[in-house]
Amino acid sequence: MSAISYVRKVVAGEAGLWKSSKPILARLDIELTDRCNNNCLHCSVNLPAGDVEARASEWTAARWKTLLDEAAGLGCLVVRLTGGEPLLRADFEEIYLHARRLGLRVMLFTNATLVTPRLARVLRDVPPLEAVEVSVYGLTEKSCEAVTRARGSFAACRRGLGLLGENGVAFTVKGAVLPPTRGEADGLEAWAASLPGRTGSTSFATLFDLRSRHGDGKSALIAGLRMGGDEFVDFSRRRGEGAVDEWRDFCGRSGGARGDRLFTCLPAGASAAVDPYGRLQHCLGLRHPDAVYDLAAGSLREAVTGFLPRLRGTRASDPAYRERCGRCFLKGLCEQCPAKSWAEHGTLDTPVEYFCGIAHAQAVAAGLLDRGEKAWTVRDGSKRAKGRIGSWRKRSI
């Protein structure tokens, strides 16, 4: 026997944690409810907090606890609890503590308006081991509540953040760039940086998903709120050219075109998502009927080892996808994926013009394309991108 250092600290998710095989499931995302006490302009998820039908259909705490047991048994280390607003559930604390007692780290996504002194103490005493991610929708009551469309949400959010800070619960702040909050980004960042307990940098939601999951006509409103390509580039450049440099480098390192592959976002087995009603999906955004597994009629193990690998092997059949996305070297920039295709078109493999436009604007800014040039028409696009890793940028015209 010989040992010098016995205990090794690792940052969760570090690849070096696993010497040989990796767990079957690394992360599980759970939407505890579609309901929310806010009614945000841009939200693709929320149903009213008091929606009786939705509430009655949600899985009970007992079912979630059983699923968490299964997830832990598959080696899962991280569970994301989100919604809707997960704190709307009276049994949130029970589900949260169960996850933590199983040795799961918890990523909690919340608007913080329902954080109580008791919950803040629970999060202090049994920390989630991940910073709580708090969506903050405006610097002022006026801008915030123009987004949330919920009176009192501004004060409630700040009260919740205060409770987290007072109890030493680490949290990050996330903003959203919307018409009522345009121009607030710098102010929000500075304000967030001053908060006790706040950690990391402030991120901003900019490219919003349409609301196909509910089919209630709100998608048109959301589409009208979204930034165009040039606006997205300008927003990303507000702190200098660092983001543009990253796009160029990332594009150069992201490999060749997709071909007819649809699922290019994560290695097999990395994660899965479950909606409030116990339906497992590849990710939170993908609810295409062919891409959903009913856990009530099966098991998490079967879903993760059988259903998801089969799904991830799905190939594109849409000729437009094969012609454009399949040949495009901007894979690393573009958000095109089955979830986006489903949200916009109800299919798995239709090119999404909106995200295509955003990626092309990024590529122009990064000097990878001329304005008007289509990435899928570029021969050896990957070589072009690789050749410009770390290069001086070409100014967009």
Added chain:
Amino acid sequence: MEEKIDLSRVYGPSDDVVVREIEGEIVIVPLTSGIGDLEDELFTLNETGRDIWSRIDGSRPLGAVIEDLAKDYDAPDGLVRRDVVGILQELLERRMIVERD
């Protein structure tokens, strides 16, 4: 702060951590506050550490654990004692192991 290790005492895993075995690795996950330094830290044990950990189960005095290990490893008592005391020191400081009554 150095903890005093007593070979006649019984030690066992703390209720402040959750110990998981995943794909052959022992992963120690903090449960209560103050175990890790950062919010996203987990802990694993090296090979020696794993074997020692599995025997510090709250059922017998530390001296007996050391005797067993010395037999299994065919190693001198002194060397085994050094390793066991070393890991116990570290785990006690991190509150992952506690002394049992």
